Amino acid sequence: MKRIIVMRLGHRPERDKRITTHVGLVARAFGSDGILLASNDPGIEKSIDDVTDRWGGGFFFRNNVNWKHEIKKWKKEGGYVCHLSMYGINLPDVVEEIKPCDKLMIVVGAEKVPPEIYEMADWNVAVGNQPHSEVAALAITLDRISDTDPLKKKFEDSRLEIMPMDRGKKVIENTDLDK
Numbered sequence: 001m002k003r004i005i006v007m008r009l010g011h012r013p014e015r016d017k018r019i020t021t022h023v024g025l026v027a028r029a030f031g032s033d034g035i036l037l038a039s040n041d042p043g044i045e046k047s048i049d050d051v052t053d054r055w056g057g058g059f060f061f062r063n064n065v066n067w068k069h070e071i072k073k074w075k076k077e078g079g080y081v082c083h084l085s086m087y088g089i090n091l092p093d094v095v096e097e098i099k100p101c102d103k104l105m106i107v108v109g110a111e112k113v114p115p116e117i118y119e120m121a122d123w124n125v126a127v128g129n130q131p132h133s134e135v136a137a138l139a140i141t142l143d144r145i146s147d148t149d150p151l152k153k154k155f156e157d158s159r160l161e162i163m164p165m166d167r168g169k170k171v172i173e174n175t176d177l178d179k
């Protein structure tokens with residue numbers, strides 16, 4: 001698996017800020033390269049960029065994209081699209097087909113997605129055929145399709161790094177980046 005990006009559809013700035021931020025945090029923490037937001041919410045872009053700046057990695061955020069245009073472009077460039085939906089094929093039954101893809105876009109919705117996405121996607125994939133959350137669906141998908149363990153990912157050029165410990169909290173600050 002070489003390049004994975006996430007597309008967030010249907011974000012409503014008045015009610016989805018927290019969950020879309022969590023979609024972005026999970027996309028970054030579990031190994032994708034960036035996220036496209038198909039709505040205009042510069043505040044979320046700022047929050048995710050701030051996290052990337054402090055915690056490292058080369059994650060990108062693009063605000064206010066035209067989702068149809070981005071998907072068409074992605075496919076034209078040889079990319080594949082996996083739309084997460086509880087109505088799709090259950091992930092364990094399709095994961096081995098998706099894994100070898102070296103350019104994958106994972107699409108998650110908010111309340112309701114445009115019906116065309118079901119046709120445009122190469123796979124409509126359920127993370128279990130029960131309703132739950134885009135955050136959980138994305139996390140499990142990123143974990144299952146990865147060749148390496150996403151929890152072991154190293155984040156380059158971080159200002160902050162946690163030293164894991166049994167109890168308490170230890171965070172190391174890397175001041176070299178400011179020089």
Ligand SMILES: C[S@@+](CC[C@H](N)C(=O)[O-])C[C@H]1O[C@@H](n2cnc3c(N)ncnc32)[C@H](O)[C@@H]1O
Nearest residue numbers: 084085086108109110126127130132133134137
């Ligand atoms: C709160 S759900 C909305 C479900 C909505 N009722 C629908 O018809 O699409 C928001 C998003 O979470 C994701 N999601 C929720 N449950 C899922 C599941 N079991 N498998 C895969 N994705 C799921 C989908 O991406 C969905 O668009």
